Amino acid sequence: MKKDLIISSIFRIISYTIFxxxxxxxxxxxxxxxxxxSIDFxxxxxxxxxxxxxxxxxxxGSLIMISLTLLFALPIGILTGIFLAEFGRNTRLARILDTAITSLSGVPSIVYGLFGxxxxxxxxxxxTSILSGSLTLAVMTLPIIASSVKEALSSLPGTLRESALALGAKKTEVIYKILVPASKNRIITAVLIGMGxxxxxxxxVLLTGAVFYSTYFPSNIMQPVMTLPTHIYYITIAYGRDAQWMAKGSSAFLxxxxxxxxxxAFAFRRKSNG
Structure with missing residues (x-):
């Protein structure tokens, strides 16, 4: 008992220290x-x-890039999650997809950059364009959305499906009219985590869609843009103390x-669990 208390106290101290x-x-x-x-900033x-x-x-540039990323990633990610949870259960394809998604979640971002x-x-x-950058980020986001949607649907009670099917509803109707709406808070959480x-x-983005400096609004998605992370990176490595204030302000804002x-995302997760 005393040993458990000591171990528990050590882990508590470590947790508080990290926090x-x-x-x-x-x-x-x-x-x-x-x-x-400031307004000018x-x-x-x-x-x-x-x-x-x-x-x-x-x-x-960041707003444009993130918007296009979600446009590409959301439909595929949600549909993949639905397939894994509802249509492909216990199939070989689902197991392969699930393993691939789990593996991709741990791939370093630089590898995604080289792939893109x-x-x-x-x-x-x-x-080097908005399209290349957003597609690369979409590939990064897919595993997060797909696995979260799968977990959200799988966590719903089986009686919810059985009751709807017993009333004569088709499987697709059960999924899109009952299960997905019931999981909406967790799906929104997944989207926000992917955005974050x-x-x-x-x-x-540095390898696929970013430009060092731009003085114009991009007229199409085949042009590169500045983004907050790459802007911070560029001014940090290329300029001295005179530009440090901009790097600090940009970092704080990001x-x-x-x-x-x-x-x-945390608020939506608490709502879904509550």
Whole structure:
């Protein structure tokens, strides 16, 4: 009994220590960055060698990239999750897909970037563009959405399916009119978690869809854009202290966005469990 108490106390101390370290990192980034927030910072283009102006094109580029990523990833991810949970149960194809999805979830983002560069930018000829970047991010997001949808549907009680089928409903009607609506909070959570991951990715976008600096609004998806993570990366490695303020402000803004996304996802998860 005493041994269990000691072990429990050690793990509790470790957990609190890790939590405080994370909070300290977040607080440092945010406190150092928010002092540079202003209307000009969010609405102007960078100027004078990235030492003046704002991050408007990076914000716009991130919004465009994430929107297209979700447009590509959501339908395929949700349908894959539905297939694994409802249509392909205990089939060989489902087992192969499930293993592939689990494996892809642990692949480093740089590998996705190299894959996107090889397939979308070079082989398919999309070059460095919004399309290449968003397709690469969509491939990254698919495993998260598919596995989450599968888990959400699988967690529903079997009586829900059996009751609807007993009343004469078709299987597709049961899925799309009963099961999916019943799992909507968990599906929304999966989408938000996917967004939270890809909005902060640098390597895949850097290799497939990002440009160092842009002074124009992209007229089509075959053009590259600035994004917040790549903007932070570029100004950090290419400029000295004169541009550090922009890197700090951009980092704080990006971190606040990610925290907001995960907070909303956590709220939906609690709602689905409650």
């Amino acid at each position: 405080l370290i994370i909070i300290g990192i977040f607080a440092t980034i945010i406190i150092e960055g928010v002092q540079y927030f 969010f609405t102007k283009y960078p100027s004078n060698g990235m030492t003046e102006g704002g991050i408007w094109p990076a914000i716009l 560069l090889s397939l979308f930018s070079v082989t398919l000829g999309f070059k 991951r890809v909005i902060g990715e640098t390597a895949p 971190l606040l966005i990610i925290i907001a996304i995960y907070s909303i």
